[in-house]
Amino acid sequence: MSGAPKNMLPAIVVEKLPRLVRAIRLLPEWATAEEAAILADELSGITAMVAERFTNDRTAEGIGRALLLTVGGVSLGLEHVVDGDSDTAAIDYLIEHGAEQAFQAGFRLIRDLDALPEDTLVGEYDNDPVYAQRRLKELFVDICTADPGESWTGYERYQGQLKQRTQARSIVRAAQWLRRHHHEGPVNDADLNAEGVIALAIIFAAEGGGRIVARAGQKEFERFVAAVRKNKPDFEAGWAELLAQVPAAHQAVIAERIATYRDSCTVLRNIGTKASPKQLLAEMENYAGSELEPDYP
Numbered sequence: 001m002s003g004a005p006k007n008m009l010p011a012i013v014v015e016k017l018p019r020l021v022r023a024i025r026l027l028p029e030w031a032t033a034e035e036a037a038i039l040a041d042e043l044s045g046i047t048a049m050v051a052e053r054f055t056n057d058r059t060a061e062g063i064g065r066a067l068l069l070t071v072g073g074v075s076l077g078l079e080h081v082v083d084g085d086s087d088t089a090a091i092d093y094l095i096e097h098g099a100e101q102a103f104q105a106g107f108r109l110i111r112d113l114d115a116l117p118e119d120t121l122v123g124e125y126d127n128d129p130v131y132a133q134r135r136l137k138e139l140f141v142d143i144c145t146a147d148p149g150e151s152w153t154g155y156e157r158y159q160g161q162l163k164q165r166t167q168a169r170s171i172v173r174a175a176q177w178l179r180r181h182h183h184e185g186p187v188n189d190a191d192l193n194a195e196g197v198i199a200l201a202i203i204f205a206a207e208g209g210g211r212i213v214a215r216a217g218q219k220e221f222e223r224f225v226a227a228v229r230k231n232k233p234d235f236e237a238g239w240a241e242l243l244a245q246v247p248a249a250h251q252a253v254i255a256e257r258i259a260t261y262r263d264s265c266t267v268l269r270n271i272g273t274k275a276s277p278k279q280l281l282a283e284m285e286n287y288a289g290s291e292l293e294p295d296y297p
Helices: 019-024 033-054 060-081 087-097 099-115 129-144 154-180 194-205 218-231 235-245 248-264 266-270 277-291
Strands: none
Touching (some): 019 060, 019 087, 033 060, 033 087, 154 194, 194 235, 194 248, 248 266, 266 277
16 A cells, blocks of 8 residues: 555654744733834835835835835845744844844845855956846845735745855866966957866866966867876876965865866866867867857857
8 A cells, every 4th residue: 555654653844933023922011011012113214115116105015015025035034044943032132222223234134145156157247237126125125925814934045145145256266276377368258158167177187297277278188188198197197287386275275176187077087088178178068168268260
């Protein structure tokens, strides 16, 4: 008979309302009437400000969406500034410091998160003020929209994005360092494929000699293939030379990629075979992407 075992209990869904909502529920026993009125007035003011800047303050729908963003923004701030998961600590914070301070703490988290690269592909539009403002708004709406009557996972999603973007920043910074120390001079380009730059540097480092290659063309790649096939260098020695030049802040990223490419890089695995330069070039493009520039029409 198919189906779940008879003795298996159903999964328990734990409701986790926004932190602000959980804190407000304690108002009758934790706050005076004056303190409750002050908090209500602050939340109304925040909602009006959010409606003006982020939704549409002239429609009921805009005010409604602003309310959801206020709940999420204040809740995000409370999750960050209040130790642990205590609702009593959250209401104490609101009474002592105010909802405005909690909201500002939450919005700073969004603003700082937005300043981190979303992924390892960086383009000229990433620094465009209009695009940046739109991106900030979209991130704020995505994380801080919180229905007061439903479970909210905004803080967990914020933490997940923070981890992902922090890792992306480490990769981007390592690639930027490699570009600045390219053996033919710094590579200045608004568009950056960080993983591609790192792949180029690691694959070319296998030749040995300590050259840092952050950008290459077909002719240079063909020269590299011929040299490796002729000299049969020790790849490990070449990678050690590369790591010795890289600052400590970027070594972990480079070392991690070396460990990956050591076993899985098809360019390095097939370079000692009878694979044609054209085949190897196609495989190299899979790693380097746009950082491998065509030399031929």
